[in-house]
Amino acid sequence: MTIKALFWDIGGVLLTNGWDREQRADVVARFGLEPEDFAERHKLAVPELERGRMTLAEYLEQVVFHTPRPFTPEDFRAAMEAQSQPREETLALARELGERHRMYSLNNEGHDLNEYRIRTYRLGEFLLAFFTSCSLGLLKPNPAMYRLGLSLAQVRPEEAVMIDDRPQNVEAARSVGMHAVRYENAAGLPEALAALGVR
Ligand SMILES: [Mg+2]
CATH class of the missing domain: 3.40.50.1000 (HAD superfamily/HAD-like)
Known part of the structure; x- marks a missing residue:
């Protein structure tokens, strides 16, 4: 062979x-997000994100920034990247x-x-x-x-x-x-x- x-x-x-269960749990806790709401929204959006049919900005808009937050998408993205x-x-x-x-x-x-x-x-x-x-x-x-x-x-x-x-x-x-x-x-x-x- x-x-x-x-x-x-x-x-x-x-x-x-990159953005698996442990990474998400860590970042969700750090930013004080509601884990169930986050998990539900993530589940719907992530296949499209990973198939390249949705940008990271669009994903974050739907999953995290659908409501006012005391932090920016840049803060959140940096925390995601730091997990790698x-x-x-x-x-x-x-x-x-x-x-x-x-x-x-x-x-x-x-x-x-x-x-x-x-x-x-x-x-x-x-x-x-x-x-x-x-x-x-x-x-x-x-x-x-x-x-x-x-x-x-x-x-x-x-x-x-x-x-x-x-x-x-x-x-x-x-x-x-x-x-x-x-x-x-x-x-x-x-x-x-x-x-x-x-x-
Ligand atoms: Mg793997």
Whole structure:
């Protein structure tokens, strides 16, 4: 078996999650928002945000600023961005692998936060392209998202590995014929990849 391309999830793998449950809970508490109202509104708006059909400003308008607030959208956005932290060990490993392999992202994220994260942590230095939900108009674990990523990279599923922390996303990658590694921590990754001939 020859692996020709590696596809990386970003949130929970290379970096902390962007705007997942823990990040939202932290920011909601910090700004004293009503958790249930926020959660309801978030649930309706976030798929469109992540499919790139809604801007972050529009999302914030609906989810947070539908009522007067004692803080600005800029304050809120800065707090969202501050939630993104690097996973240094995994980043170092990815940089090394990037010297020998074609690598891309295949991740769910809204446009603004995705760009912020890519730029801040210089992910473009080792990922050749970003197959992100906001650009593709599709979300993992929809198998169509994986097929589109494969097609854009021009690799066959059996020549590709998906690295993702969510079991459902790993299963979806396998459902289209890709190899997949369930990421738990940086320490386990080299061995899991080596089993696929990726060193
Ligand atoms: Mg993830």
